[in-house]
Amino acid sequence: MKRIRWIIAALVVVLLIAGGFYWRSMRHPSPNSAGTPQGGDFTLQSADGPRSLHDFRGKVVLLYFGYTFCPDICPTTLTLIGQALSSLSPAQQAKIQGIFVTVDPARDTARKMKAYVRYFYPGLIGLTGNPQEIAAVARRYGVVYRKHEEKSGGYLIDHSAFIYLIGRHGTLRRTLPHGVPAATIAAALRQLLRQP
Amino acid sequence: MLSKFTALFCACALLSVTYAPAALASAASSIRISHPYVTAVAPGQTNSAAFLVLKNTSARNHALVGASSPAAKIVQLHTHLHVNGMMEMRQVKQIPIKAHGKTVLKHGGFHIMLINLRKPLKPGEQVPLTLTFEDGSHQEISAPVIKLSDTLKSMPMKMDRHH
Numbered sequence: 001m002k003r004i005r006w007i008i009a010a011l012v013v014v015l016l017i018a019g020g021f022y023w024r025s026m027r028h029p030s031p032n033s034a035g036t037p038q039g040g041d042f043t044l045q046s047a048d049g050p051r052s053l054h055d056f057r058g059k060v061v062l063l064y065f066g067y068t069f070c071p072d073i074c075p076t077t078l079t080l081i082g083q084a085l086s087s088l089s090p091a092q093q094a095k096i097q098g099i100f101v102t103v104d105p106a107r108d109t110a111r112k113m114k115a116y117v118r119y120f121y122p123g124l125i126g127l128t129g130n131p132q133e134i135a136a137v138a139r140r141y142g143v144v145y146r147k148h149e150e151k152s153g154g155y156l157i158d159h160s161a162f163i164y165l166i167g168r169h170g171t172l173r174r175t176l177p178h179g180v181p182a183a184t185i186a187a188a189l190r191q192l193l194r195q196p
Numbered sequence: 197m198l199s200k201f202t203a204l205f206c207a208c209a210l211l212s213v214t215y216a217p218a219a220l221a222s223a224a225s226s227i228r229i230s231h232p233y234v235t236a237v238a239p240g241q242t243n244s245a246a247f248l249v250l251k252n253t254s255a256r257n258h259a260l261v262g263a264s265s266p267a268a269k270i271v272q273l274h275t276h277l278h279v280n281g282m283m284e285m286r287q288v289k290q291i292p293i294k295a296h297g298k299t300v301l302k303h304g305g306f307h308i309m310l311i312n313l314r315k316p317l318k319p320g321e322q323v324p325l326t327l328t329f330e331d332g333s334h335q336e337i338s339a340p341v342i343k344l345s346d347t348l349k350s351m352p353m354k355m356d357r358h359h
Contacts, residue, residue, distance in 0.1 A: 071243035071310075072276070073283045075235065076303050080346045112240045119238035151287075152270050152311065155345055158284040177303065178283065182348075 018104035037142030039164065039172025044101060044137065047114035051127060053170055056097045060192045061166040062185075065143045065159060067104035068116045073161055075120075077178065081163070082121035084185035095193055098124040103145040103159050105134050141172070165192055223329030226254035227293060232339035233347060234267075234323045237316050244268075244317055245349075246308040246325060246339055247301045252293040259290040260299075267317065268310035271325075275306050285309075286357040290330065303348075317341045 043052040053061065062081060066074030078100065085093055102108035102119045105128050108116075113126025128134070138145065145159035161178035165188055173195075175190055232248035246265075252258055263271045273291055277284040291306050293299045301307050308325070317323065321341040328334055 068238070068240050069243055071245050071285070072235075072303060072307060073285075075238060075241065075344055076348065078238075079348055083345060085347070115239040116241065123247070148286075151273075154311065156285050158282050160281045161283045162281070176280070 001173065037164075037172060037175070038140055039166060040140050041170060042133075042137040042140070044129040044133060045110045046125055046127055047110040051099075051125060053166070057170060058168050059095050059097045060189060061170075062096060062098045062168060062189065063101065063141065063164040064099070064104050065101045065138060065141070065145070066161070067102050067157055067159075068108050068112060069104060069154075069156070073178070076083060077161060077163070078120040078124075080180070080182045081185060082124075083182035084189065085121050085123070087182065087186045092190065092193055093123070096189055099127060100124055101127045101134065101137060103134060103138065103143070104157055105129055105131050142175075160186070165189065167192055167195060214319045219325065221254060223258040224327075224333035224335040226252060226256070227258060227260075227329065228253055229327070229335065229337055232325070232337055233342045234310065234317060234339045235344045235347065236319045236341050237292075237313065239316075240359060241316075242311075242313055244310045245274075246310060246323065247303070248308075248337070248339065249301070250291070250293045250299045252295055252297050252299075255295050257295050258293045259330040260293065260327055261290045261330050263308045264326045264328075265310060265316060265323055267323045268308075269312035269314065272309045272311065273306070274309040276304050278304075283340035319343045 041053045043050050045051075063067070064077060064081065066077070068074075080097055082135070085096065086096060098121060100113065102113060108128050110126070110128050113128055117124035117126040129137075141164055143160050143162070145157050148156045148158050150156060163175040163176040163185065164172055165176065167173040173192055176185060176188060228251040230249045230251065232246065234246045235244050237244050241346050246263070250260060260273065260315050263273065264272050272287050273289075275288050276288060280349050291299060291301070294314070299306065309321075322338045323341060324336065326334055326336050
């Protein structure tokens with residue numbers, strides 16, 4: 001009898017914990033819960049005029065979203081992207097286009113983006129647009145971002161920090177999580193270059 | 197009787213005042229700081245961050261509660277949270293340094309955020325930093341400006357990817 005009581009008590013505890021997790025997951029749905037992002041073509045502004053994803057057909061495209069006010073995450077990832085690209089042969093580098101899209105179009109002008117991205121790798125392109133255009137591209141790639149007001153008066157932007165790899169035909173092929181080493185990025189790029 | 201107690205109380209008070217500073221060294225004197233650096237900025241980048249290692253040589257918990265620097269208009273203590281794939285940077289009131297423990301300020305974790313830099317930070321420069329601890333004690337250090345690519349080569353990032 002005592003044993004049964006214990007079993008019931010244990011069951012209640014397990015159910016409560018499971019319920020708690022379920023409730024949490026309902027309250028904070030993962031940005032990727034909708035499945036793999038569909039990706040797709042887009043047109044945004046560079047300092048040298050509009051650029052579309054289809055301009056780079058035949059090349060592997062590495063796509064990353066962030067903003068120039070970003071103090072740590074974006075510069076770190078862009079540095080790793082620069083290191084990954086520089087580790088490839090010149091022939092391989094010529095077949096890859098790196099693109100950095102701002103999620104802070106209010107502050108990041110096309111000129112600012114150009115000067116910023118070239119610091120990390122000379123061939124990178126920086127793109128901006130109006131907030132609606134940026135939001136549309138972000139949605140298609142499953143990028144989530146939101147403004148976080150600071151007490152100091154400025155603002156930061158919380159954002160997802162995945163690297164998107166797009167095959168030569170313009171389809172999204174791989175998503176790399178934040179914090180992957182340069183060697184992993186380079187290996188993924190080499191693999192995509194081998195695919196027809 | 198009363199005067200005896202008073203005398204004893206006075207003696208105790210005197211003793212505690214005399215010995216207190218020796219028994220309770222300031223936080224600043226208990227914390228050893230090593231490997232400080234500030235990352236150089238890309239053109240147009242107006243924010244940067246300082247990183248360092250805080251080692252607590254005492255048997256008491258301490259905390260870094262503030263920092264200042266002439267290099268930036270605003271200096272704040274921050275941490276990174278990785279929530280549902282979102283990278284969130286949040287100000288923190290303090291960065292704890294446990295008794296006999298070590299707290300590493302590193303990419304993707306705790307850092308000293310330098311907001312609105314007064315001028316771009318170039319590799320080779322030195323950034324003075326004043327660190328303030330929980331008891332109000334200070335420690336002044338100088339952190340070299342290092343190119344981000346150099347810091348990432350020597351120190352593989354330990355990113356929290358388990359959320």
